[in-house]
Amino acid sequence: MSKIKYCLPIIKMKKAKVLSEIKKYPSYDFYEIWLDYLEDLDEIFIEYLISQHGKKLILLLRRNNLEIPKLSLQIRQKVMRLLANKKVFLDLDISQKEELSFIKQEKLHIQLLCSYHNYKETPGEKSLTDILAIMKKQNPVIYKIATFCNDENDAICLMKLLVKLKSQDQQYIILGMGKFGTITRIAGAIWGNAINFVPNTKKEASAPGQLTKNETEIIYNILTNQTDNNL
Numbered sequence: 001m002s003k004i005k006y007c008l009p010i011i012k013m014k015k016a017k018v019l020s021e022i023k024k025y026p027s028y029d030f031y032e033i034w035l036d037y038l039e040d041l042d043e044i045f046i047e048y049l050i051s052q053h054g055k056k057l058i059l060l061l062r063r064n065n066l067e068i069p070k071l072s073l074q075i076r077q078k079v080m081r082l083l084a085n086k087k088v089f090l091d092l093d094i095s096q097k098e099e100l101s102f103i104k105q106e107k108l109h110i111q112l113l114c115s116y117h118n119y120k121e122t123p124g125e126k127s128l129t130d131i132l133a134i135m136k137k138q139n140p141v142i143y144k145i146a147t148f149c150n151d152e153n154d155a156i157c158l159m160k161l162l163v164k165l166k167s168q169d170q171q172y173i174i175l176g177m178g179k180f181g182t183i184t185r186i187a188g189a190i191w192g193n194a195i196n197f198v199p200n201t202k203k204e205a206s207a208p209g210q211l212t213k214n215e216t217e218i219i220y221n222i223l224t225n226q227t228d229n230n231l
Contacts (some may be wrong), residue, residue, distance in 0.1 A: 004220060006213055007031040007058060008194045011037050015045050022053065030195055032058040032091070032206070036069045036080065046082050058089040058113060058195070064206065065119050066095060077102055084108040089146070093117050094134055113173075114140035122147040122154035122176065124162035126159055142194050144173040146207065149180035158184045165181075166191050181209040189220050 007030035010021045015038060031053060035041055041060055049057060061076045062069055069076070076099060083090050091113040092099050103110055116136045116184035123131070128145060143165070149155045155176050162174040162184070162211050171194040181203050197212040199205045211219070 003061055003187050004215070004216070005193075005195050007032050008051060008213075009134070009197055009198050009199055009205055009210075010034065011064075013037055015040050024038070025200055028056070030056050030058050030089075031131075032060065032197060034060045034063070034206070036061055036063050036071050041071070041075075042081060043078065046079060049087055050086055058091055059083070060091050061099060062093060062096060063195040066093060073098055078130065080108060080110065081106075083110050085112065089113045089141070091115055094131070094138075096183070100138055108155045112138060113144055114138045115144035115173075116145065118147040119177065120148055122157055123156035125157055125160065134202075139173050142171040142173060146173075146175050146177060147181075148178050148208075150178070151180055153179050155184050159187050162187060162191050177207050177209045179209060182211065185209065185211055185216070185220055186223070189216055190223060197207045 006024050006028050008021065010018055010020050011022065018033055018038070032033040032050045033049070037069045054055040059079070061071065061079060078091065080099065080102060089111050091116050094100070103112070108179050114129045116135065131145065132143060145158070145161070147154070148156065149158070158176050158181070160172055162172070165174065173182065173188070173193045173195055175181065175188050175193065175197070185196070196216060197206065197210060199210055200213055202212060
């Protein structure tokens with residue numbers, strides 16, 4: 001099995017706090033930084049992040065629950081220009097049509113993590129397949145689907161999709177939110193999610209149902225060791 005790639009979600013209001021989190025947790029493979037929450041964001045800070053942490057960065061230009069971003073479109077466009085031809089992931093939800101259109105119009109070469117978030121429910125299998133087809137038009141490096149699981153059937157639906165994508169030659173992240181979605185995060189870690197979003201503590205979670213890094217490691221080791229012993 002391939003090594004789990006851990007990502008630390010960072011939602012802070014000050015640049016110094018972001019840098020402090022990165023310094024405090026050097027063992028993470030990625031850092032997901034929610035730029036729209038930063039009250040003192042500037043170009044110099046983004047350039048610094050790129051120069052120091054390039055390949056480990058996942059930047060977001062949106063808010064939780066797909067709330068309207070506070071950063072102006074002009075600033076968001078500046079950020080995207082800064083990311084052109086850089087080894088940095090930009091996570092854009094398919095609802096962020098202005099940003100996705102801008103990238104295409106300006107022919108920017110951005111390492112895109114194209115995502116779909118639904119904080120209320122998990123669409124059916126056909127709808128999820130249609131969503132993936134929409135994502136494909138953006139030519140992303142990684143496909144991400146994160147939906148709220150209202151019951152076990154929703155979790156099963158996501159895990160079936162996970163198994164389907166595992167057999168295809170593409171990078172993916174499939175996960176469920178809420179208590180019924182927790183099992184999908186475990187399955188995702190074992191079945192090859194490209195990146196696993198795991199805060200250091202529950203308090204730092206960026207979505208409901210996230211396991212901490214320690215919890216994920218414990219469960220992963222138990223399950224993989226059990227599998228190895230049964231071979």
